[in-house]
Each structure stands twice: as C-alpha cells, then as structure tokens.
Amino acid sequence: MGLHSWRLAGVAALLGWFAGLAPIGAAVLPDNGALTASPTDAKQMRTSRSGTGHQLIVPYYTVQNGNATLLNVVNSDSRNGKAVKVRFRSADNADSVLDFQVFLSPGDVWTANISRGADGRALLTTTDKSCTLPAGVGAAGGSAFLTGRLPATLSAAEQATQTREGYVEIITMADISASARGADGNNLGSNPLFSAILQTDGIAPCTAATMARLAIDPASTAGTNGAYDLGFTAPSDGLYANWIIINVPKSGAASGRATALVAADASGQPARGNIVFSPQTAAAATAPNLATADPALRTIAGTGIGDVQNGGGGAYSAGTTPIIVAQQLDLPDLSTPYTRLGVYPPAYSDPVTHSNTVSAVLSAYEVVNEFLTDYTITAYTDWILTQPMRRYHVAIDMRQGAAAAPTRAFVTSAFYGLNTRMVNGRLCVNHNDIVFFDRERTESPDPVRIASGGIATPPPYVTSWPLCGAASVLVFNATNDPAALGAEVARIDFNTGAVSDGWAVLRSPGLSLLGLPLIGHSILRVTNPAVGPGIAANFGGALEHRYRTLLH
Numbered sequence: 001m002g003l004h005s006w007r008l009a010g011v012a013a014l015l016g017w018f019a020g021l022a023p024i025g026a027a028v029l030p031d032n033g034a035l036t037a038s039p040t041d042a043k044q045m046r047t048s049r050s051g052t053g054h055q056l057i058v059p060y061y062t063v064q065n066g067n068a069t070l071l072n073v074v075n076s077d078s079r080n081g082k083a084v085k086v087r088f089r090s091a092d093n094a095d096s097v098l099d100f101q102v103f104l105s106p107g108d109v110w111t112a113n114i115s116r117g118a119d120g121r122a123l124l125t126t127t128d129k130s131c132t133l134p135a136g137v138g139a140a141g142g143s144a145f146l147t148g149r150l151p152a153t154l155s156a157a158e159q160a161t162q163t164r165e166g167y168v169e170i171i172t173m174a175d176i177s178a179s180a181r182g183a184d185g186n187n188l189g190s191n192p193l194f195s196a197i198l199q200t201d202g203i204a205p206c207t208a209a210t211m212a213r214l215a216i217d218p219a220s221t222a223g224t225n226g227a228y229d230l231g232f233t234a235p236s237d238g239l240y241a242n243w244i245i246i247n248v249p250k251s252g253a254a255s256g257r258a259t260a261l262v263a264a265d266a267s268g269q270p271a272r273g274n275i276v277f278s279p280q281t282a283a284a285a286t287a288p289n290l291a292t293a294d295p296a297l298r299t300i301a302g303t304g305i306g307d308v309q310n311g312g313g314g315a316y317s318a319g320t321t322p323i324i325v326a327q328q329l330d331l332p333d334l335s336t337p338y339t340r341l342g343v344y345p346p347a348y349s350d351p352v353t354h355s356n357t358v359s360a361v362l363s364a365y366e367v368v369n370e371f372l373t374d375y376t377i378t379a380y381t382d383w384i385l386t387q388p389m390r391r392y393h394v395a396i397d398m399r400q401g402a403a404a405a406p407t408r409a410f411v412t413s414a415f416y417g418l419n420t421r422m423v424n425g426r427l428c429v430n431h432n433d434i435v436f437f438d439r440e441r442t443e444s445p446d447p448v449r450i451a452s453g454g455i456a457t458p459p460p461y462v463t464s465w466p467l468c469g470a471a472s473v474l475v476f477n478a479t480n481d482p483a484a485l486g487a488e489v490a491r492i493d494f495n496t497g498a499v500s501d502g503w504a505v506l507r508s509p510g511l512s513l514l515g516l517p518l519i520g521h522s523i524l525r526v527t528n529p530a531v532g533p534g535i536a537a538n539f540g541g542a543l544e545h546r547y548r549t550l551l552h
C-alpha cells in the first residue's frame with residue numbers, strides 16, 4: 001500500500017469552537033484539602049516574548065535524509081523543580097509517536113538527540129541524568145519512536161517514515177518545591193519528590209519508591225494521594241527550549257527556540273497554572289472529555305457545542321466509543337485546562353474552551369518571511385509551517401476500512417468546512433494564498449489569484465494551494481530535490497518561477513479573518529562556490545516567521 005493510501009479511509013472528526021465551563025476532570029487537579037484560596041491564579045494564556053513559559057512548542061524535528069535534531073529543555077527557575085510532559089507528534093496527522101515525563105530540578109537542563117535508528121524509526125538518545133518516567137528514557141541504546149498510534153494499514157517502512165518528522169509539545173505539569181505541603185497548605189518539611197530529583201555530584205537519585213508513587217492518579221483519589229501529597233504544587237513559568245537541526249553529511253545546521261506559552265493573571269503577568277499531572281501509565285484515563293479536546297480521544301457525540309460531529313454537523317458515528325481509548329499517558333496535552341475562572345475550587349476552563357483560547361493566541365492572518373534560491377550559490381529555502389492546535393479541532397479516524405469515504409466536520413474559526421478538504425486521502429486546509437515579491441519591487445496593482453504553479457505579472461505574484469499536514473514544509477523552487485530539510489511526510493513544493501530570491505506573505509484567513517494558529521521558521525542552506533583549503537563550503541540558518549493580524 002502506498003504511503004498515503006491509508007488516508008483514503010480517513011474520517012475527520014471535529015469539536016465545536018465554543019463551549020461552556022465543565023467541572024474538573026482527569027489530569028486537572030485541585031490542591032487537595034480545604035484551602036480557602038487557590039495558588040492557581042492564571043486566567044489567560046499568552047505568548048512569551050522572552051521565550052520562557054509554562055508550555056513550549058518545538059515547531060519541527062526531523063531525522064530525514066541525514067538530519068538529526070538536538071533538543072535542550074531548560075528549567076530557569078532557581079527555586080522550584082518542574083514535572084514536565086514531553087510529547088513528539090508526527091508531521092502528518094499529529095499522532096503521538098513518543099511521550100514521557102522529565103523531572104527537572106531547579107536550574108536543571110535535559111538534553112536529547114533524535115536520529116534515525118537502524119530500523120528506520122526515529123530514535124531518541126541521551127546521556128542526561130535527570131529523572132524520567134518511564135525510567136531511563138533515551139539511555140541504553142535509546143528509545144525508539146512508537147507506531148501504535150499510526151494506521152495499522154501502513155507497512156512497517158511507511159510507519160517508520162511517519163515517525164521521522166513532526167513537532168514537540170512540552171508542558172509543565174506541576175512545580176516541585178523543596179518543602180512538602182499538607183492538605184491545609186502548611187509546610188510539612190522536606191519534599192521527598194524534590195529530594196529524589198535533586199542532583200548530588202551531578203546525578204539525581206530518582207528514588208524508586210518515590211517515583212513509583214507517581215503511578216497513582218491524584219484525580220481519582222483523595223487525601224493521602226492528592227497532588228500536594230505527591231509533592232506537586234501549581235506550576236509557575238521558567239521553562240524554555242532550544243532546537244538544532246544538524247546534517248553531518250552536508251555539514252549544515254539550523255537552530256531556533258521553542259514557541260513559549262505563558263499562563264498569566266488578569267494583568268498579563270506570569271502566574272501559576274493548574275496542576276495537570278497524569279500518570280505515565282497505559283491505564284485508562286479518568287473522564288478524558290474533561291481533560292482533552294482531541295476528538296480522537298473524546299466520547300461525546302452529538303450536535304451541540306463541544307460534541308464530536310461528522311461532516312454534516314450531526315453526531316459522529318463513534319458515539320460513546322472513542323476513536324482511540326485515552327490512556328493516562330495521553331494526558332496532559334495543549335488543550336488540557338491550564339487556567340482558572342471564577343472562585344476556587346471549581347470553575348476551571350474546559351478543554352474545548354482552552355483549546356480555542358490557545359488557538360486564538362497563536363493565530364495570525366499573515367505569516368511573513370524570506371526565501372533564497374539563487375542557483376549560483378546552490379541556495380535552498382524551506383518554510384516550516386506547523387499547526388500545533390489543529391489536532392485539538394480535527395482528527396482522522398483511521399479505523400475505517402479502505403472502502404470508507406472520508407468525511408469532515410468543522411465548527412471553528414481556524415478549521416471549518418469551507419476551508420478544509422481531503423486531498424488524496426490527506427486532511428488539508430484550503431484558502432492559503434501566498435504573495436511573493438522579488439528584491440527590487442514591493443508594490444504593484446491589486447494582485448490576481450492564480451492556479452498553483454502559475455505566475456502573475458507584475459509582482460507581487462500570488463498563488464493558492466492547500467496546506468496539508470500538521471507540520472508542513474513548504475519547499476521553494478526545488479522539486480525532486482531534498483532541498484534544505486529533506487522533508488518527505490508533509491512536503492509542499494512551490495515554484496516562484498523567475499523570482500529566485502525575495503520575501504513572501506502566506507495568508508490564511510480562517511473564519512472572520514482570524515487566521516490559522518501557525519508557527520515556524522524559514523530554513524536556509526547555501527553552498528560557497530569558492531571552495532578551497534581553509535574556506536568553508538556550507539552555510540545554514542533559521543529565520544523565525546513574522547506574524548501579522550488583519551489590522552497591523
């Protein structure tokens with residue numbers, strides 16, 4: 001079966017855009033005990049100019065065509081440890097291909113190398129000594145990426161390809177303070193979990209008995225197994241991450257920082273979010289509808305706001321049987337409620353509302369960046385275009401047989417019926433216009449929309465095409481060439497004709513011109529033609545996208 005033929009059986013299911021509040025559910029934890037005030041004071045999510053925050057999104061990782069990806073996650077908080085969820089999602093449908101937990105002490109750094117394993121799957125290796133669950137992630141030969149959430153109709157080689165590109169979610173589940181707290185919030189002395197993750201002579205003890213307690217789900221227990229008793233407190237900001245894509249055979253590299261999201265108070269200052277810890281186990285998740293907006297994991301089927309619907313707006317045929325049975329390790333995700341509304345203890349925003357909020361924060365009507373494809377210096381440019389929130393609005397049901405026809409459902413400002421379609425069985429977003437300019441002229445009469453592959457004269461030049469994949473790579477002027485990144489899974493080839501260098505504007509209006517939640521970079525690779533002894537031959541770089549709203 002071809003690489004994408006499984007998608008011909010896809011059925012897309014989507015959550016509604018607006019929803020009311022819901023009670024606290026699995027992975028969203030009140031601080032156990034009769035507290036009169038909650039330390040969770042975050043009321044909104046926003047992006048971070050400093051690059052530090054509560055949640056991070058690495059826009060792209062790849063191990064295709066000689067590439068490897070290096071990842072550093074830093075806890076810049078000098079007082080609190082952090083319980084951190086790391087999840088790698090595939091480029092095509094944002095399926096989870098590897099997830100685990102990292103426990104960072106104050107000032108700690110966790111590092112990893114993602115490369116191509118002998119069996120073709122992505123492989124994470126590290127010599128880092130920070131505690132993880134499962135224990136020893138990346139050690140002793142590495143942790144191979146998993147294919148259990150990928151379509152079973154794919155061959156082993158096709159599944160391996162799906163693991164080799166994607167993006168990364170990094171979520172602070174909770175802070176870990178030096179002092180433990182009781183049910184009343186009072187200090188009870190040293191925190192065993194803090195002691196377990198704190199390095200001594202460069203090595204954290206990762207005390208087995210203490211780490212084993214984290215298999216308990218605090219959301220489904222009370223008293224001695226509550227969040228405080230496990231050593232957690234409400235998460236503060238301070239997390240940041242950097243990535244480097246390196247290609248040793250081609251002597252090239254590009255790097256950047258992760259997009260950071262901050263849970264802020266009403267004035268916009270960093271605040272404490274909800275404790276969103278969930279055990280790293282395969283046990284069934286408790287009430288996933290209250291903890292995730294992922295339509296593949298939800299079981300609410302109906303025609304109301306927040307229900308999983310089919311392409312006609314009716315109840316999705318899955319009914320109360322989810323597309324994927326949620327496990328505890330599936331939580332938290334970027335849709336898990338992280339802010340508090342109203343009074344303590346309830347009134348936490350539900351996952352649909354939270355997903356919509358984060359989508360709005362990351363949305364832009366226009367994405368702006370440069371491209372360089374001058375053949376005299378063998379220049380290549382690839383744009384990374386990642387939609388980190390798409391998974392929480394639409395997912396493909398891969399259980400259907402080959403004879404099933406794809407259907408879709410969209411009731412959101414970013415992803416809705418008129419701007420989406422299935423292309424060769426792949427879920428794509430339509431109405432993406434790209435306007436590109438050469439280096440000499442920046443103004444012209446009103447541009448004319450033309451078919452993909454054509455050219456309009458005079459500049460700017462405009463073309464329209466679908467954006468397929470959750471982490472797409474737009475390749476400029478390099479059809480049938482690996483180009484800058486060697487992307488394979490969600491690659492879009494784009495021809496600018498006689499215009500080899502310049503800048504471009506990607507327009508994705510969405511509903512009511514709110515735009516799409518998009519992040520990424522322009523990746524450049526250039527070869528110096530004047531190669532000689534002592535003269536470098538290859539160069540690379542990463543230019544972060546600029547984002548504009550309709551009114552700028």
